[in-house]
Amino acid sequence: xxxxxxxxxxxxxxxxxxxxxxxxxxxxxxxxxxxxxxxxxxxxxxxxxxxxxxxxxxxxxxxxxxxxxxxxxxxxxxxxxxxxxxxxxxxxxxxxxxxxxxxx
Amino acid sequence: xxxxxxxxxxxxxxxxxxxxxxxxxxxxxxxxxxxxxxxxxxxxxxxxxxxxxxxxxxxxxxxxxxxxxxxxxxxxxxxxxxxxxxxxxxxxxxxxxxxxxxxxxxxxxxxxxxxxxxxxxxxxxxxxxxxxxxxxxxxxxxxxxxxxxxxxxxxxxxxxxxxxxxxxxxxxxxxxxxxxxxxxxxxxxxxxxxxxxxxxxxxxxxxxxxxxxxxxxxxxxxxxxxxxxxxxxxxxxxxxxxxxxxxxxxxxxxxxxxxxxxxxxxxxxxxxxxxxxxxxxxxxxxxxxxxxxxxxxxxxxxxxxxxxxxxxxxxxxxxxxxxxxxxxxxxxx
Numbered sequence: 001x002x003x004x005x006x007x008x009x010x011x012x013x014x015x016x017x018x019x020x021x022x023x024x025x026x027x028x029x030x031x032x033x034x035x036x037x038x039x040x041x042x043x044x045x046x047x048x049x050x051x052x053x054x055x056x057x058x059x060x061x062x063x064x065x066x067x068x069x070x071x072x073x074x075x076x077x078x079x080x081x082x083x084x085x086x087x088x089x090x091x092x093x094x095x096x097x098x099x100x101x102x103x104x
Numbered sequence: 105x106x107x108x109x110x111x112x113x114x115x116x117x118x119x120x121x122x123x124x125x126x127x128x129x130x131x132x133x134x135x136x137x138x139x140x141x142x143x144x145x146x147x148x149x150x151x152x153x154x155x156x157x158x159x160x161x162x163x164x165x166x167x168x169x170x171x172x173x174x175x176x177x178x179x180x181x182x183x184x185x186x187x188x189x190x191x192x193x194x195x196x197x198x199x200x201x202x203x204x205x206x207x208x209x210x211x212x213x214x215x216x217x218x219x220x221x222x223x224x225x226x227x228x229x230x231x232x233x234x235x236x237x238x239x240x241x242x243x244x245x246x247x248x249x250x251x252x253x254x255x256x257x258x259x260x261x262x263x264x265x266x267x268x269x270x271x272x273x274x275x276x277x278x279x280x281x282x283x284x285x286x287x288x289x290x291x292x293x294x295x296x297x298x299x300x301x302x303x304x305x306x307x308x309x310x311x312x313x314x315x316x317x318x319x320x321x322x323x324x325x326x327x328x329x330x331x332x333x334x335x336x337x338x339x340x341x342x343x344x345x346x347x348x349x350x351x352x353x354x355x356x357x358x359x360x361x362x363x364x365x366x367x368x369x370x371x372x373x374x375x376x377x378x379x380x381x382x383x384x385x386x387x388x389x390x391x392x393x394x395x396x397x398x399x400x401x402x403x404x405x406x407x408x409x410x411x412x413x414x415x416x417x418x419x420x421x422x423x424x425x426x427x428x429x430x431x432x433x434x435x436x437x
Contacts, residue, residue: 027402
């Protein structure tokens with residue numbers, strides 16, 4: 001089931017997979033990642049951490065798997081904070097129509 | 105303009121004896137367009153990159169533009185807030201560009217035809233409108249991305265000078281030409297991806313010089329300069345320009361500075377949103393175009409060496425020397 005429901009509870013979010021719709025593209029620049037919604041023509045800028053989150057979500061089978069890898073990557077950060085940040089990130093992007101959340 | 109009851113057929117087969125290239129397109133015109141120069145090999149090989157330009161009576165153009173289902177998609181304003189051009193769009197008819205004092209111009213949806221209704225308007229005025237608005241739109245519709253920048257050639261590679269209106273792009277280009285660079289484009293550069301590499305196509309060989317650059321006019325005569333018109337504090341000149349399609353090596357982002365500041369060139373981290381806002385024809389917003397525009401900006405950020413160029417008031421000579429030396433060193437890297 002695919003949803004852009006920004007109110008998806010945390011447990012369901014982390015067991016879900018995330019994919020970029022066909023009308024969304026992103027490119028990395030030295031200081032930021034820019035996401036373009038081809039349907040709306042709007043650009044969204046992500047800081048380097050957000051850019052890394054997006055790259056990881058695109059490559060992993062589930063948000064939870066991406067979380068594990070990001071917690072390893074940002075080992076100096078509190079794992080709970082990384083989890084909270086990733087959850088908020090997914091909620092925000094889903095609300096903007098930039099990702100689709102697929103629950104298994 | 106409203107459609108008549110029986111639309112007139114366009115004279116697509118009218119002879120177009122004035123030919124040349126600019127902005128990556130082969131151009132065939134029924135009138136002598138200032139600054140139209142020779143073609144690079146890569147542009148000559150593209151049969152799909154052709155635009156035919158002709159003048160037609162206003163009544164004929166009115167019959168070609170539909171009365172309904174049109175919408176305004178763009179409006180260009182002067183620094184004084186006056187309307188410089190209005191662009192309307194119709195899905196089948198294309199784009200109608202209205203330039204106060206510069207005529208009405210119909211650009212076909214694929215950008216391969218420009219028909220201009222310019223009854224009674226001096227050629228210098230309406231041709232300026234064609235160069236500033238119609239040709240760039242045609243190029244965009246044919247898959248070429250244009251950016252607000254002037255460009256010169258230093259050591260065989262294109263150096264771009266990017267900035268907003270009246271930031272000194274043309275003046276700096278004139279100063280660089282005085283120092284030994286070759287003219288390549290004024291006010292707009294045409295970028296295209298060729299096998300994942302960005303190349304730049306030469307623009308029309310016309311430069312609009314503001315008050316600060318008037319002293320450059322005599323020394324530019326050696327580059328085949330011909331003065332087209334003067335007025336409103338500006339001199340429009342026609343220059344011989346490099347006809348090649350070349351790689352873009354460096355881009356200098358012009359930033360105005362106070363008179364007492366030093367002209368300087370420093371490293372700049374590419375700002376994608378600034379690069380995006382420097383593109384032309386933002387009214388063309390089909391997904392395919394947006395994707396191409398985005399990809400071009402991405403390549404620009406990764407392939408061109410981008411620098412910050414601080415331009416104090418009256419410091420164009422100083423900055424030109426700094427850029428010339430800096431660019432020459434960069435080319436050697």
